[in-house]
Every structure is written in structure tokens, then in C-alpha cells.
Amino acid sequence: AQSVTQLGSHVSVSEGALVLLRCNYSSSVPPYLFWYVQYPNQGLQLLLKYTSAATLVKGINGFEAEFKKSETSFHLTKPSAHMSDAAEYFCAVSDHMNTGFQKLVFGTGTRLLVSP
Amino acid sequence: DTEVTQTPKHLVMGMTNKKSLKCEQHMGHRAMYWYKQKAKKPPELMFVYSYEKLSINESVPSRFSPECPNSSLLNLHLHALQPEDSALYLCASSQRGLGQQETQYFGPGTRLLVL
Numbered sequence: 001a002q003s004v005t006q007l008g009s010h011v012s013v014s015e016g017a018l019v020l021l022r023c024n025y026s027s028s029v030p031p032y033l034f035w036y037v038q039y040p041n042q043g044l045q046l047l048l049k050y051t052s053a054a055t056l057v058k059g060i061n062g063f064e065a066e067f068k069k070s071e072t073s074f075h076l077t078k079p080s081a082h083m084s085d086a087a088e089y090f091c092a093v094s095d096h097m098n099t100g101f102q103k104l105v106f107g108t109g110t111r112l113l114v115s116p
Numbered sequence: 117d118t119e120v121t122q123t124p125k126h127l128v129m130g131m132t133n134k135k136s137l138k139c140e141q142h143m144g145h146r147a148m149y150w151y152k153q154k155a156k157k158p159p160e161l162m163f164v165y166s167y168e169k170l171s172i173n174e175s176v177p178s179r180f181s182p183e184c185p186n187s188s189l190l191n192l193h194l195h196a197l198q199p200e201d202s203a204l205y206l207c208a209s210s211q212r213g214l215g216q217q218e219t220q221y222f223g224p225g226t227r228l229l230v231l
Contacts, residue, residue: 049219
């Protein structure tokens with residue numbers, strides 16, 4: 001079974017600072033990886049996804065992530081944090097169930113705190 | 117348009133009540149999902165419908181009863197819930213549910229409180 005690990009349940013940055021949220025995956029086959037963001041009391045919004053077309057993936061709101069096979073990582077970055085980036089971020093890997101259906105396996109999430 | 121809508125936004129119910137959650141999408145997707153999310157936890161898959169057929173039931177108690185009347189609509193019927201069922205219930209949809217590269221689009225969720 002595939003899995004993802006998010007290091008750091010909380011990350012604090014100052015406004016304007018670099019954002020780095022870590023995600024490592026475990027997969028025996030080339031993975032499909034996703035980053036979702038969840039603002040307070042809302043659903044999940046797709047930030048970006050990796051589907052093997054390019055190792056550097058650009059997403060919405062200035063976020064990007066780089067797939068590194070040698071490090072089994074898919075870390076999320078943003079050059080300059082905004083107050084509006086404060087939210088919960090989930091890394092997820094797409095797994096294939098025995099029945100053939102897709103199952104998203106989520107990491108435990110990282111809460112990003114942005115201070116003025 | 118990548119919108120999934122859910123109603124109601126909030127729901128408070130007693131343990132003897134019967135209520136339903138509704139989810140709708142108009143993206144032409146043929147797979148729809150129900151997730152349960154407890155506070156400060158990631159979403160947990162409950163059910164998957166593909167082409168209006170229940171394809172996956174992740175050992176969910178029978179007090180939760182899903183229904184997919186058509187390809188755009190997904191319901192979750194609730195009966196005799198327990199306080200520990202209080203959570204955010206998220207609906208999602210994707211093209212067919214059969215490809216690992218598919219993107220799941222989530223609704224805003226229904227926050228359920230069971231008293």
C-alpha cells in the first residue's frame with residue numbers, strides 16, 4: 001500500500017518568508033501525488049498534482065512542488081508567504097484498491113501559520 | 117467549473133433523528149465519494165460510487181446509508197447516529213474513479229453535530 005508522511009504538524013513563517021511544507025511518499029510504483037489546502041471550516045481545494053509529466057509542478061496561488069524520486073519527496077514551496085496562506089495543507093498519494101478503484105491516501109496534514 | 121455543492125452546511129441532530137446530506141456536481145463526473153473528517157485529522161474514505169453503483173464501502177456502520185439517484189447527485193442518509201459521528205462530512209467527485217491520476221474535487225462539507 002502507498003502512503004505519505006508529512007513532517008511537522010505545524011509550520012510557522014513570517015509574511016514574505018519562504019514556505020516549505022514537507023511530504024515524503026512510500027510507493028512501489030511511480031506515484032501520483034497531490035497537495036490540497038483546507039481553509040478553516042471549508043472543504044479541500046486542489047493546489048497541484050504530480051502525474052509524471054514534469055518533476056516541477058506549478059499550482060495555484062503561487063505554490064509549486066518538486067518531485068524527487070531519489071529522496072521520495074514531494075515538498076510544497078512558495079517563495080513569499082501571505083497572511084491568506086494560513087490553512088491546513090494535506091499531501092496525498094493515489095492508491096489503487098484491489099477492486100481497481102482509486103483511493104486517496106492522505107498525510108496527517110500540516111497547519112501553516114503566517115505572522116505579520 | 118469544478119464545483120461540488122453540499123447541503124446543508126451545518127446540521128445538528130439527536131441520536132434518534134433521521135436526516136440526509138446532499139451532494140451535487142455538474143462536471144459530468146461518474147465517480148462520487150463520501151469522506152468523514154474529524155477535527156485536526158485527514159479525511160477518511162467512507163464510500164465510493166462509480167456509474168451510480170456502490171463500488172466501495174470502507175466498513176462503514178449501517179447507520180450511514182449512501183444513495184446515488186443519478187450521476188450528478190449523492191446522498192448520505194443518517195439514522196441513529198452516535199455523538200462520536202460528529203464530524204465534517206465531505207463529498208468529492210472525479211471522472212470515473214478508476215484511474216490513479218484522476219483528480220478528486222471536494223465540496224465545502226457538512227458539519228454534523230450529534231447530540
